[in-house]
Amino acid sequence: MEPTQRRKELLDAAKQVFAEKGYHAAGVADIVERAEVARGTFYLYFKSKREVFTALLDYTFQTLMERLHMVSMDQPETIIRGLLDNMSAIERYFEEDSEQANIIIREAMLLDDDSAKRVDEMRQAVVEFLEQLLTHWQKQGILRPLDPVLTAHAVVGAVRGIFEQRMIHRRLEAGEGEVMEHLLSLFVFGIIDPEHFELAAGHMRDIGLED
Amino acid sequence: MEPTQRRKELLDAAKQVFAEKGYHAAGVADIVERAEVARGTFYLYFKSKREVFTALLDYTFQTLMERLHMVSMDQPETIIRGLLDNMSAIERYFEEDSEQANIIIREAMLLDDDSAKRVDEMRQAVVEFLEQLLTHWQKQGILRPLDPVLTAHAVVGAVRGIFEQRMIHRRLEAGEGEVMEHLLSLFVFGIIDPEHFELAAGHMRDIGLED
Amino acid sequence: MEPTQRRKELLDAAKQVFAEKGYHAAGVADIVERAEVARGTFYLYFKSKREVFTALLDYTFQTLMERLHMVSMDQPETIIRGLLDNMSAIERYFEEDSEQANIIIREAMLLDDDSAKRVDEMRQAVVEFLEQLLTHWQKQGILRPLDPVLTAHAVVGAVRGIFEQRMIHRRLEAGEGEVMEHLLSLFVFGIIDPEHFELAAGHMRDIGLED
Amino acid sequence: MEPTQRRKELLDAAKQVFAEKGYHAAGVADIVERAEVARGTFYLYFKSKREVFTALLDYTFQTLMERLHMVSMDQPETIIRGLLDNMSAIERYFEEDSEQANIIIREAMLLDDDSAKRVDEMRQAVVEFLEQLLTHWQKQGILRPLDPVLTAHAVVGAVRGIFEQRMIHRRLEAGEGEVMEHLLSLFVFGIIDPEHFELAAGHMRDIGLED
DNA sequence: AATGAATGAGGTTTCATTCAT
DNA sequence: CATGAATGAAACCTCATTCAT
Structure with missing residues (x-):
């Protein structure tokens, strides 16, 4: 998949997860689950949970x-x-x-x-x-x-x-x-x-x- | 020490710590350190970090x-x-x-x-x-x-x-x-x-x- | 257990594990397993794997x-x-x-x-x-x-x-x-x-x- | 590019990277970056990081x-x-x-x-x-x-x-x-x-x- | 009532390797 | 041949909570 698109998907997933659970209660696990990608993929696009926020x-x-x-x-x-x-x-x-x-x-x-x-x-x-x-x-x-x-x-x-x-x-x-x-x-x-x-x-x- | 007093001290310590670092960044460790009591003592007075908040x-x-x-x-x-x-x-x-x-x-x-x-x-x-x-x-x-x-x-x-x-x-x-x-x-x-x-x-x- | 003693045990376990597997192949998991303590206990005594080394x-x-x-x-x-x-x-x-x-x-x-x-x-x-x-x-x-x-x-x-x-x-x-x-x-x-x-x-x- | 040449380039890149950072600190990422090839290319020539070493x-x-x-x-x-x-x-x-x-x-x-x-x-x-x-x-x-x-x-x-x-x-x-x-x-x-x-x-x- | 060492689930992050293109 | 996005196991580390003393 095109990186720009994937990044957008991750941002979108993160946005939803943060909205639902709040920053602290949300885990990277939640984000990647929603984006339906593997955990490591997240870190291809963002250095950390902080960064995606x-x-x-x-x-x-x-x-x-x-x-x-x-x-x-x-x-x-x-x-x-x-x-x-x-x-x-x-x-x-x-x-x-x-x-x-x-x-x-x-x-x-x-x-x-x-x-x-x-x-x-x-x-x-x-x-x-x-x-x-x-x-x-x-x-x-x-x-x-x-x-x-x-x-x-x-x-x-x-x-x-x-x-x-x-x-x-x-x-x-x-x-x-x-x-x-x-x-x-x-x-x-x-x-x-x-x-x-x-x-x-x-x-x-x-x-x-x-x- | 009188229990009521101890509880007040812990509340006070917690208040300061929460105010300084925020709920999530604050640890029970910080609270008991400021209150100058042992870690376990905290749990004699409060069921959890949430409860003290x-x-x-x-x-x-x-x-x-x-x-x-x-x-x-x-x-x-x-x-x-x-x-x-x-x-x-x-x-x-x-x-x-x-x-x-x-x-x-x-x-x-x-x-x-x-x-x-x-x-x-x-x-x-x-x-x-x-x-x-x-x-x-x-x-x-x-x-x-x-x-x-x-x-x-x-x-x-x-x-x-x-x-x-x-x-x-x-x-x-x-x-x-x-x-x-x-x-x-x-x-x-x-x-x-x-x-x-x-x-x-x-x-x-x-x-x-x-x- | 007395902290000094526990620390010694952990040092000893770490020594054996490092000797057997080498620093990189050895995990904190190996050390705590050998010392028969929980994972977190290790971090009460050492800030990191590096530090114990x-x-x-x-x-x-x-x-x-x-x-x-x-x-x-x-x-x-x-x-x-x-x-x-x-x-x-x-x-x-x-x-x-x-x-x-x-x-x-x-x-x-x-x-x-x-x-x-x-x-x-x-x-x-x-x-x-x-x-x-x-x-x-x-x-x-x-x-x-x-x-x-x-x-x-x-x-x-x-x-x-x-x-x-x-x-x-x-x-x-x-x-x-x-x-x-x-x-x-x-x-x-x-x-x-x-x-x-x-x-x-x-x-x-x-x-x-x-x- | 001729396969033999490419392999040599990868070996050379690996050699430099290993020398600079050491085997463990060096990543396949470093090697392919230095060799200016894609990540997957590395695995066309070597089965693993170990093998190149x-x-x-x-x-x-x-x-x-x-x-x-x-x-x-x-x-x-x-x-x-x-x-x-x-x-x-x-x-x-x-x-x-x-x-x-x-x-x-x-x-x-x-x-x-x-x-x-x-x-x-x-x-x-x-x-x-x-x-x-x-x-x-x-x-x-x-x-x-x-x-x-x-x-x-x-x-x-x-x-x-x-x-x-x-x-x-x-x-x-x-x-x-x-x-x-x-x-x-x-x-x-x-x-x-x-x-x-x-x-x-x-x-x-x-x-x-x-x- | 008080202690503080011990716990372990849960979190973040890394990276060698794979595979669809 | 070449690519590079994706993978996921496994590593390290934290910290609220428990419990024997």
């Missing part, structure tokens, strides 16, 4: 990044639309690649400092983007006084929490888009200055969200 | 519950105060015993289904309380239209995210109370109906929060 | 060194006696513990650079002693012109060769002392200047060796 | 034997010359192909009984030749009383020891011929009867050796 992490990281669009901060009316698109993109990825991505991200924080750092980088990337966005809006005077960093972390935490419920616990089984829209409006109204409230509500309506 | 989890659960006050939903003006108090209580507990926080936030969800369920119960308890609160307010017509369950999860996720940053990464090192106040106002204004905005701002001011 | 090497090194007496170079008539004593001491040790000899002579040089260096040190120690002795005698003018270093290596090589035959192949089964005496006279007469031949023969006779 | 041993054995001349024991004055020539021939071969020497001197004795026996045969061939020579001389009454077998082994051991130092440790870096000459004179004078000393010295001088 890292490879999965890299793949997830890369795929996620590819799916995110830049959101221009210049045209205010596109920002909210852009945010929503990105949130939906992330959710769609997690939905497509069901529990696996989640488990990977959750385990990685615990596996070792390197993996944890990797995941933290992803989070930080999002946090920083939000932070800039908030600061930008703040300068335009359309926000209540609030700490952009703290708020950014709160938003990310909330999104993560919702994802966790939906992906892992299969709770909050609303239609795909609705959940993100709900979240978005929660935050938009949570941060905006009352004076500009009607403006925001307008933007929300423009993209199809009732206030 | 569960015991820690139980203890945390119990302590946390003890620290939370009921928030009466009858007197609207006390609700926000009560929420803030509870959030601060949780934060104070985690601050006091951040090793414990580490364990709960990071490990328990992953260890096995029992532990995960246990942590989930804690989360659910808070979610349900928030949900009732939101529903209550919604009936009073002071909230924008929003999904109480989703919103509750978002709030819990945000709080958890902030805790994670503060406890584990030692980021967001603002003064203790400020962070919770910030979070609170973020949500209060995120959920409230514009018409009642000024009322909410009043309540916030009453408890010493600028809007 | 090194421990054996160290022990041999130490024991051998303890058995060697200093040979004073001041009194010429005692030198030959001293040399003979030392050669016999070494031989006796190898005779007593021929498994050890086997291991050292045959395996250590190949295992890795560290072990090889260790064995080489032993050889070098002897070579250097001989070298000094030869230089000493050369200054007194009682030797033919020869290269002390080369000669020292030749002597050590010859002795090693004889040991190998006797210990491993069980050839050259002469009485214990005789072999060393033979070797000694071979070299004494190989290096001495013809003019001092009679003097050397006298010394040899003094210690009971016919020329 | 044995083949190298055979080749060495054969080459060495080809390089040795018979030394006639009838004409005494040619014997010493012949011995020296043979020793130099051996040394030259090892010098030319020191990887081979490394393998033989260091590994073959340990690999298994067959290989060990093979090397031992070579040694025994030399020992027996020397033994006959010594016995021959002894009958002519030109030797001190000594055990021919023991002496033969001593000589072989000394030569081997010197080779080892020169080939492996790169010590004793004298000019090629000198070392062997030195060794020869050491033994000649070590074994000869004092009465015939001058005769021996004459022979040595005849072939260009100072006494």
